[in-house]
Amino acid sequence: MTKSLFPLINRLLVETRFFLIFSLIALFGLSWFSVLRTSWSEGRQETVAIREQAQRGELAKAAPKKASEKKDEPKAEIAKDEPKSEPKSEPAKDETKTTEANATPPAPPRPPDTDAQRQQRRARGFYQFMGGPDMDMSSGAIETMMLYFLTVGIPIMIPLFWGISRGSSAVAAEIERGTMDMILSRPVSRTAYLMAHVITTLIGFALMIVVLIAGNKIGEQFHSVDLSPSFKALARPAINVVAMGLATFGLTLAMSAWDLVRWRPNMIASILTIAQLVGYAIANQPGTEDDSWYKVPGKLSIFSTFYPIEGFVKGEKIGFNVMVLSAVFVVGVIAAILRFNSRDLPANS
Template sequence: MMALLTIVRKLLGETRGSLLISTLGFFGLALLWNWGMSEFQFPSASEVEADTSVAADVEGTEDTEREEPRRERRRGRAGPQIYVFFGVPAEQMLGIAPSETPTLAMQVAIANHPLVFLALLGWAISRASAAVAGEVERGTLDLTLSRPIRRSTFLTAQILATVLVFALLGLAITAGHLVSSRLIFRLNGTPAPVEYLPMIGSLIALGMAVFGYTLTVSSGSLSRARAGIIGLAITLTGIAGIIFARQYEEYDWVANLSVFEFYAPVANTLDPTREQWMDLATLGGVFAVGAIVSFIIFLRRDLPSNSG
């Protein structure tokens, strides 16, 4: 156990700079997200007056509908459509008074933001490709395994360190939401900390699924770059599969081949049905299969020199 914890501390220490930047970035992004929510839910009096003035100017014309997006852009705040785009159910956003829109759903929708998404995938692929292939390439695996440390312990430490990274990133977003809701911005409601757990679980599940299949490649590779490229290729193929399946109904089954089909942080938070739990279990299963295959490959493979 001591050896496991020592390796975990070493791995987290090696990436502390990048991890700190990512954590602060996620926290800051959550603050900006809540600022936009506050502006949407409770616009200032001057903005309301400007809307009323513009609406009066265009009343009775055919350009009224086109003026609404312009007013939203001028005010610098997102309309309800942007939250629907990020996963909030349309029936909870469209046709609802802004001050009555669901704060929790709008907050956890940040988990679908491209910056969060890309950072999550970047950490997963980077950590997995460095776990074995990167250690072999740098020659540090030989030194580590020359000590009384089993290969299984080493690989378990890599997995545990990655789980902690994703948990920390999820907690950073949650902290940003909690600080915003309680201390900084006026929002429609203040969700309890426990209500963000499904979002954190979704982030960890997706990250570990991507980590799992990339780790499989890394466990048998000698090059971190090669493992990373293959992991990235699998990830991009999954994203392309989702886009393709959305365009052609007869190919809906293609979406089920991608891990991203089972990533639904908003639905997991608002409606934790059996189907939603199965989606999380599927992501966990992808990771579990990848981890098992990785252990088999890593425990049986020949390593450079006499390290293993």
């Protein structure tokens, strides 16, 4: 069995290299981006603090606690620049009025920006684009967009795509393409053939965990953040996300082992995934009661096994969730092996 595993895995890695590399780059980038966003967010908070200090006339007395000296300089400049951008923001206007009412002396005239300041300002391009220091980051809409759509959603989707893609291609796609005849007419056991697909998929998932952690850690080297998460704190949600992909792979593989064409397991797995996502979204609407009927689809959803914040901070449910997801994967693989070993393999024509 083992002598055929290596060439099979090697072939599958070559075959899937573009998909896998693109997925890994995307996950690495997103992980890096999460650090960048945290850095921006912290920078904004510091900027607001500096601005308030400047408005109270305390800027010369004390620097913000968390900001490094390098960070302070441009942020102070941004804060000095506030009166120009204040008309855009109602809360800022109110603050200015309050400041004026307290008869605080006006801020000194703003000196021209240095190159370093301009460079740093450009580096905060996205932050400026989103409204700069006047942006109200406490807005629920912006938080939701940043957290769920930009940060959490995509890293979940990529392992799911990988799982569905690899699962459906394992048996059904090879029968459909006719390449299975080439392989299984050689002395390759059907179990070895399936295990090669499983191992290749696991290699992909392992690499995904690595890049999710590496993206964050390498990103920290370029974007300063106040609190650097530990390796364990990064590994927990990464493993959790990948375990969801693993469970999806197991189910898709089992469906693929029954089928002759790839589109069917692909379609069913995709529909199930989308349905679970919708069920999860419905069940997690704010303000719903725990005994509501629409909590039920959320409980059945694979997405309910993913709690990034809890995973990140406490890791309380990670063990159980990963165990359940891994069990789904194992059941799927066993079902696929049993079915694949007992079925006919008709000619592709």
